[in-house]
Amino acid sequence: MNCFILTGASHGIGEAIAKKLLSNNNHLICVSRTKNEALLSLANSEKHRMDYFEFDLNHVEELDTLMRNILEKISPDVDALYLINNAAIVFNQPIEEIDPSAIARLLTINLVAPMILTSSFIKYSKPLNVEKRMLNVSSGSSFNLSPGGSCYSTSKAGLETFTKSIGIEQSDVKIMAVRPNMVDTAMHAATVNKKNLKSPEYAADRILTFLLERFEHGKIVKAW
Numbered sequence: 001m002n003c004f005i006l007t008g009a010s011h012g013i014g015e016a017i018a019k020k021l022l023s024n025n026n027h028l029i030c031v032s033r034t035k036n037e038a039l040l041s042l043a044n045s046e047k048h049r050m051d052y053f054e055f056d057l058n059h060v061e062e063l064d065t066l067m068r069n070i071l072e073k074i075s076p077d078v079d080a081l082y083l084i085n086n087a088a089i090v091f092n093q094p095i096e097e098i099d100p101s102a103i104a105r106l107l108t109i110n111l112v113a114p115m116i117l118t119s120s121f122i123k124y125s126k127p128l129n130v131e132k133r134m135l136n137v138s139s140g141s142s143f144n145l146s147p148g149g150s151c152y153s154t155s156k157a158g159l160e161t162f163t164k165s166i167g168i169e170q171s172d173v174k175i176m177a178v179r180p181n182m183v184d185t186a187m188h189a190a191t192v193n194k195k196n197l198k199s200p201e202y203a204a205d206r207i208l209t210f211l212l213e214r215f216e217h218g219k220i221v222k223a224w
């Protein structure tokens, strides 16, 4: 059995990834502020193994305990363990118009939380001698800058630097980051040209292909 820990599974790309991971061979553990009831009832009706942690990634002090609790759910005969840091938020506003607490919240959800979850994942999974991979969902906005996107771009650039740093530091646990292009999710509800957007299902397929078939430790890649 493979175990997948996925943040941001309540909608968008995360929900599409979660749906693709529901299978008899997988144990799926989801994290987001709101439970994805449709996903849970699908898993229930098809008798797939799934746990859901309703959790706000902004609660930094509780992130380590969250990961410890998650890893306690994992069966000792697990074959491979995966962490997908997918949850994120975005603002599109000039920096002086953003509330200071909102700046801190974005950096916490998009960057600090994945860093702490990575740290705790490595620490608490040490007794498990299995394949362990972490995938961070980044964005072309890490280098492709736009007015109003400073917080989001900074968080994704930080996430990529973190990914590369962990790549040279760790060898038992592998890490990479994938940059989806524009996807039709709530994040782009106000995007003018919907024609250029890929579906969340397409993005999920690409992300899972990199995680499971084309994984490159320490690398940052475009999803398509």
Ligand SMILES: NC(=O)c1ccc[n+]([C@@H]2O[C@H](COP(=O)([O-])OP(=O)(O)OC[C@H]3O[C@@H](n4cnc5c(N)ncnc54)[C@H](OP(=O)(O)O)[C@@H]3O)[C@@H](O)[C@H]2O)c1
Pocket (backbone or CB within 6 Å): 007, 008, 009, 010, 011, 012, 013, 014, 031, 032, 033, 034, 035, 055, 056, 057, 058, 085, 086, 087, 088, 089, 109, 137, 138, 139, 140, 179, 180, 181, 182, 183, 184, 185, 186, 187, 188
């Ligand atoms: N959409 C795109 O075009 C695009 C392009 C490049 C990269 N990306 C990246 O792809 C990833 C997924 O984006 P998306 O478009 O699918 O976004 P989305 O539809 O807005 O979904 C974001 C997910 O993150 C969760 N989340 C947000 N704040 C959270 C918090 N405080 N605690 C826990 N979970 C939280 C949300 O769940 P709750 O609200 O229930 O908490 C939701 O499940 C992100 O990392 C994004 O940066 C997206």
